[in-house]
Amino acid sequence: MDVEILARLQFAVTIMFHYIYPPLSIGLGLIMVIMEGIYLKTKNPLYLDMAKFWTRVFALTFAIGVATGIVMEFEFGTNWAAYSRYVGDVFGSALAAEGVFAFFLESGFLALLLFGWNRIGPKLHFFSALMVCLGAHFSAVWIVVANSWMQTPAGYHIVKNGPTMRAEITDFWAMVFNPSSMTRLSHVLVGTWLAGAFLVISVSAWYLLKKRHIKFARASLKIGLVVALVSCILQLFTGDRSGKVVAQYQPLKLAALEGVYETTKDAPISVFAIPNPWEDRLMFNIAIPGLLSFLAYGDFDAEVKGLDAFPKKDWPHVGLTFTTYHLMLYMWGGMLLAAVLGVYAWCRGKLETSRWILWFAVFSVLFPQIANQAGWISAEVGRYPWIVYDLLRISEGLSQSVTGTQVLSSLIMFSVVYTFLFILFIYLLTQKIRHGPEMKEEEETAYHSMEVYIGEKHG
Amino acid sequence: MASLPLQLDHIQFIWYIAFICLLIGYAILDGFDLGVGILHLFSKSDKERRLMLNSIGPVWDGNEVWLVTAGGALFAGFPDAYATFASSFYIPIMILLAGLIFRAVSIEFRSKQPMAWWRWMWDILFAGASLVIAFGLGVAVGNLIQGIPLDEYGNHTGHFTEFFHTYAFMVGVMTVALFMMHGSIYLMMKTEGEFHEKMRLRVNPSIIFFIMTYGFATVGTLIYQPHMVEAIQNRPYFFLIVVINMLAIANIPREIHFGRDLRAFLSSCVNIVCLLALYAIGMFPNLVYASNDPETLSVTIYNGSSSLLTLHILLLIACIGIPLVISYTSVIYYIFRGKVKLDAHSY
Numbered sequence: 001m002d003v004e005i006l007a008r009l010q011f012a013v014t015i016m017f018h019y020i021y022p023p024l025s026i027g028l029g030l031i032m033v034i035m036e037g038i039y040l041k042t043k044n045p046l047y048l049d050m051a052k053f054w055t056r057v058f059a060l061t062f063a064i065g066v067a068t069g070i071v072m073e074f075e076f077g078t079n080w081a082a083y084s085r086y087v088g089d090v091f092g093s094a095l096a097a098e099g100v101f102a103f104f105l106e107s108g109f110l111a112l113l114l115f116g117w118n119r120i121g122p123k124l125h126f127f128s129a130l131m132v133c134l135g136a137h138f139s140a141v142w143i144v145v146a147n148s149w150m151q152t153p154a155g156y157h158i159v160k161n162g163p164t165m166r167a168e169i170t171d172f173w174a175m176v177f178n179p180s181s182m183t184r185l186s187h188v189l190v191g192t193w194l195a196g197a198f199l200v201i202s203v204s205a206w207y208l209l210k211k212r213h214i215k216f217a218r219a220s221l222k223i224g225l226v227v228a229l230v231s232c233i234l235q236l237f238t239g240d241r242s243g244k245v246v247a248q249y250q251p252l253k254l255a256a257l258e259g260v261y262e263t264t265k266d267a268p269i270s271v272f273a274i275p276n277p278w279e280d281r282l283m284f285n286i287a288i289p290g291l292l293s294f295l296a297y298g299d300f301d302a303e304v305k306g307l308d309a310f311p312k313k314d315w316p317h318v319g320l321t322f323t324t325y326h327l328m329l330y331m332w333g334g335m336l337l338a339a340v341l342g343v344y345a346w347c348r349g350k351l352e353t354s355r356w357i358l359w360f361a362v363f364s365v366l367f368p369q370i371a372n373q374a375g376w377i378s379a380e381v382g383r384y385p386w387i388v389y390d391l392l393r394i395s396e397g398l399s400q401s402v403t404g405t406q407v408l409s410s411l412i413m414f415s416v417v418y419t420f421l422f423i424l425f426i427y428l429l430t431q432k433i434r435h436g437p438e439m440k441e442e443e444e445t446a447y448h449s450m451e452v453y454i455g456e457k458h459g
Numbered sequence: 460m461a462s463l464p465l466q467l468d469h470i471q472f473i474w475y476i477a478f479i480c481l482l483i484g485y486a487i488l489d490g491f492d493l494g495v496g497i498l499h500l501f502s503k504s505d506k507e508r509r510l511m512l513n514s515i516g517p518v519w520d521g522n523e524v525w526l527v528t529a530g531g532a533l534f535a536g537f538p539d540a541y542a543t544f545a546s547s548f549y550i551p552i553m554i555l556l557a558g559l560i561f562r563a564v565s566i567e568f569r570s571k572q573p574m575a576w577w578r579w580m581w582d583i584l585f586a587g588a589s590l591v592i593a594f595g596l597g598v599a600v601g602n603l604i605q606g607i608p609l610d611e612y613g614n615h616t617g618h619f620t621e622f623f624h625t626y627a628f629m630v631g632v633m634t635v636a637l638f639m640m641h642g643s644i645y646l647m648m649k650t651e652g653e654f655h656e657k658m659r660l661r662v663n664p665s666i667i668f669f670i671m672t673y674g675f676a677t678v679g680t681l682i683y684q685p686h687m688v689e690a691i692q693n694r695p696y697f698f699l700i701v702v703i704n705m706l707a708i709a710n711i712p713r714e715i716h717f718g719r720d721l722r723a724f725l726s727s728c729v730n731i732v733c734l735l736a737l738y739a740i741g742m743f744p745n746l747v748y749a750s751n752d753p754e755t756l757s758v759t760i761y762n763g764s765s766s767l768l769t770l771h772i773l774l775l776i777a778c779i780g781i782p783l784v785i786s787y788t789s790v791i792y793y794i795f796r797g798k799v800k801l802d803a804h805s806y
Contacts (some may be wrong), residue, residue: 060567066520067563071556073530077545078552081614084545088538089765093772096535099528100780107524108787111517112794119794119800159766165613166538168766399546401615410553417557421564428571 006407007079010414011092014071017418022322023372025228025245026140027196028058029133034223036129040122050220051129052117053437054200058132059114060432061405064228064425066107071414079407083387085371089168090156090175091146098142106135109445137189144188144367148181150388151379152249156355158391162378167391172186180245181394184379187238193231194335194368200224201342202365203433205358208351216437218351221361225346235332240295247296251305256321258292260306267292267304272326275319280307325378338364355367426457463771468761470770474536474606479775481532484733485525487641492519494642496562496589497635499582499663505652506581512566514799519566520599521788523559533746535773539613539763542561547607547615547747548599551622555595562588563667570806571650579742597634600738601627604684606750606757613747613758630677633672638736640665644711650779660785662715662723670708673737677718686753687741697740704733715740 032054033452039047073095075161077084084092109131116125155174169175201224207217247254254260257280259275260267266286276283296306307315338361343352352358383389387397466475502508515522534541545552561584569581602765605626606615631722642667647658680687689696714723734746746763749756764770 063520063563063567065522067560070527070559072525073527074552074556075544077534077541077547079546081546081771084534084542085538085613088534088541091767092531092538092541093769093776094766096528096531096773096778097776099524099531100776100784103524103527104521104780104784104788107521108784108791111521111791114519115805116794169769169772172772174767360544399549399614400612401546402549406549406619410549413553413557417560420562424564424568427723428568431571438695 002054003065003398003402003404007398007402008178008412010079011075014068014414015413016376017422018065018072019372019376020070020369020422021061021068022136022139023192023368024199025058025065026133026136026192028054028061028199029129029136029196030193031196031223031227033057033126033129033133035086035220035229036126040126041108041308044213045217045308049437050223051215053144053216053432054220055113055129056434057429060425060428062106062110064421068418068421078410079399080387080397080403081401082398083392085164086166086392086397087150087388089166090149090153093169094142094146094149094170094176098139100136102138102142104135106132106139106382109235113309114117120243136423140189140192141185145176145181148184149175149178151184151383152178152180152245152388153388153391156180158218165406167388177247183238183241183245187235187242187375190231190235190238191289191368191372193227194235195372197224197228198335198338198365198368201228201338201361202363206433207436209281209355209358209362213436213438214352221342221351222346223340225339228335229343231335232332233341239332243295247304250382252307252310253321253379254262254296255305255307255310256316256318256382257321257378258304259318259326260271260292263303263306263307263383265293265303266290266301267296269295270326273322275322277319280318300457314385316382321339321378321382324374324381327374328371328378330372331367334367335364338367463767465767465774466788467764467767467770470767471760474532474764474770474773475739475743477774478529478536479531479735479802481525483527483663483732483735485522485529486735487728488518488525488616489646490641490731491797492522492642493517493589493593494638494640494706495646496585497639498641498661499586499589499648504577506801507580507657509801509806510650510654510799511646512569514646516729516806517791517795520563520679521791523563526622532773535771537746537758537760538765539729540758540760543609543747543758543763547609548602548619548622549601550619551595553615555592558588558592558595561585562592563591564805579621593638594631594636597625597631598622601630603748604630604680604687604738604747605743606753608751609749609756609758611756612754613714613763618752626679626683627678629672633669633676633744635732636665636669636672638667640669640711641731643719644715644724644727647715647723650801661713663712666708666711670718673708684741686748690740690743700733700736700740701791704730704737707733780790 032051035047035051035054039042039051048312062350076091086227099224109128112120112125112128113132116128120128126232154169155168155178157170159166160169200220204217204221204224207213208221217354243254246257258267259270261280262280266289268289269291270285270287273287293301293302293304296302306332307318341354341357342351342361345357353454385393385395387394476517485620495511495515499508499511502511533544552744565581565585565588569578572578590746601624602622605624607615607621610616610791643658643662647655690699707726710726711723711730714720716724742760744759745753745757746760747758749758765773
């Protein structure tokens with residue numbers, strides 16, 4: 001195999017594995033803040049238990065997120081040295097900002113969050129939770145800005161020629177607010193809230209089914225359901241905006257996402273289809289006429305450029321792009337259904353007795369994970385053949401001095417290490433869930449601690 | 460562009476200093492927790508090991524962020540150097556990354572299960588990974604000093620087996636010794652009672668080990684890497700750093716003798732600052748030294764940097780961000796000051 005496909009595969013493996021964790025930490029970060037906020041407001045110790053439990057789960061996802069994230073940072077240089085030289089002036093500043101503004105904030109206050117229950121007062125502890133949550137969100141901001149710049153470059157100019165050619169910033173804010181960055185950022189962030197919310201929903205539903213920690217589970221489930229329902233509705237808008245941006249700036253990607261092989265007016269949206277790579281058409285197509293034209297350009301008669309308008313060698317992998325994109329949409333449907341059913345049962349006061357709804361909720365944890373992964377695959381594979389859209393081809397971004405054997409050996413190493421890591425993660429998560437919210441070990445009740453309010457309440 | 464306040468070569472120099480400061484921050488902070496990791500297996504009882512782990516518990520994560528930020532600063536400020544460094548040192552970096560993953564995971568997972576085999580497995584992984592990281596960092600520094608063959612576009616033309624030579628080995632061992640010393644002083648500072656006395660006894664051999672390896676590495680540098688000492692020959696006042704370095708090292712056993720652990724730790728920090736300052740002075744202005752043709756092929760802070768505007772943006776980000784980072788890092792170290800105790804939230 002050649003270096004290019006191996007390097008792409010390695011990047012795909014490492015980024016996909018990494019991307020299991022940051023969405024969970026960002027989403028759980030938000031939920032943690034909500035729970036601790038409610039505790040500060042109501043002084044009900046139940047919410048303190050909830051905050052503590054979900055903070056422990058947060059810490060687990062954060063630790064693996066950091067360890068796998070360091071890999072990503074160095075991989076730009078190890079495997080994509082030519083790309084790093086080309087974009088360093090633009091992309092590097094966003095990455096440096098991420099380090100200074102996001103990671104330090106997150107990791108610093110996490111220490112207080114995890115180890116500070118008995119060392120700092122409740123308000124400072126809540127502040128730490130807020131800072132960790134903010135840091136987690138910031139880290140998404142900068143990396144999505146950097147990635148969006150690769151989709152819709154802005155605020156730069158090209159200098160020099162030949163192998164030393166590179167992009168340099170001319171306008172920092174134009175680079176940060178490039179045409180797709182804020183739209184994509186909102187889409188990504190709402191996706192992370194869904195990941196966090198459905199983990200909470202799933203675990204709480206499982207407790208209710210097993211009749212354990214009932215009070216805890218009921219309260220957690222309600223918070224999870226509210227966040228999930230709101231996020232599902234928000235995602236409708238951010239998704240629509242993202243689609244419009246793709247239509248405007250990356251017509252080839254739009255054609256691949258929607259399976260539009262021929263340029264057409266009043267283009268349909270296909271609800272279900274299987275792309276046929278040999279005949280370049282959709283099989284078993286169930287489509288709504290005109291909807292794509294309307295969603296993309298606000299006009300049922302608008303012309304949508306098809307794949308045929310582009311040279312075939314530049315086409316992204318239509319089957320993969322189309323399928324993952326539609327998979328993401330189906331997963332959104334699944335999440336909406338789970339959230340609506342849960343809220344419906346809650347309103348009828350039957351949250352604990354609707355067993356099949358609870359079982360559905362237990363499995364719903366997979367929906368946002370699959371949606372996040374599939375959405376990113378369609379976004380990144382759809383950018384083919386460009387590493388930076390219309391500027392630099394993927395093949396031009398490779399490290400010149402790295403050989404196929406080297407990449408293959410590191411790819412094997414990452415596959416082994418990550419498989420091992422994933423098994424451990426699942427094992428420890430299960431342990432934490434089985435163990436439940438109660439702390440078995442005797443806890444110090446120092447004066448300056450979160451326990452202070454419980455003390456006040458009981459005496 | 461004429462309106463930007465600083466000249467290109469000035470801001471390139473400033474960003475070089477900033478990058479070196481990040482490296483110093485990383486070496487001082489992650490240095491002690493890597494050292495604690497290497498020393499981990501020297502303690503046999505579970506309670507001692509938990510004390511050691513929890514002495515770095517709240518801070519190791521934040522310490523690794525310095526590496527991430529130093530990497531980011533190199534990428535942003537000197538993209539050519541970042542690309543050349545990372546693609547040339549492909550295999551060593553992959554080993555380093557594997558080490559960082561295993562280390563993080565072992566800290567997190569070790570105390571989750573009470574079984575002896577479980578804890579031993581993670582203990583060995585934790586200590587092994589810490590050792591590999593420290594040694595690997597040293598080998599990388601040794602190779603950066605010796606230089607690597609590059610072509611005209613900054614691509615490595617050698618083979619990765621060439622990284623393992625005597626000089627790199629000496630610097631690698633010195634780095635391990637340095638972190639062991641630094642870690643043992645940190646542990647002494649953070650513990651009390653019987654364990655504290657044990658660590659007191661362990662500090663002296665680690666100091667002697669460090670001084671020996673430092674001696675070897677210095678002689679090695681003088682004999683094999685004459686380009687590293689040119690700057691000091693040309694500007695004799697840089698020799699002052701060597702003097703401060705020696706005084707700092709000599710001060711460590713003195714402070715320990717008087718039972719002033721914090722001052723011993725600070726002396727050890729000064730030692731690290733001096734070592735990296737000597738590295739930075741010797742390498743300047745090269746970031747990656749080309750062994751085949753140093754004059755024309757080396758990647759320097761002048762030919763490998765970002766544009767004037769980007770360097771200004773970076774400096775602004777650093778001026779806003781770094782005071783924030785330093786203030787809350789200090790607050791966190793202040794809150795977790797004092798001796799380690801095990802409680803329900805410990806590892």
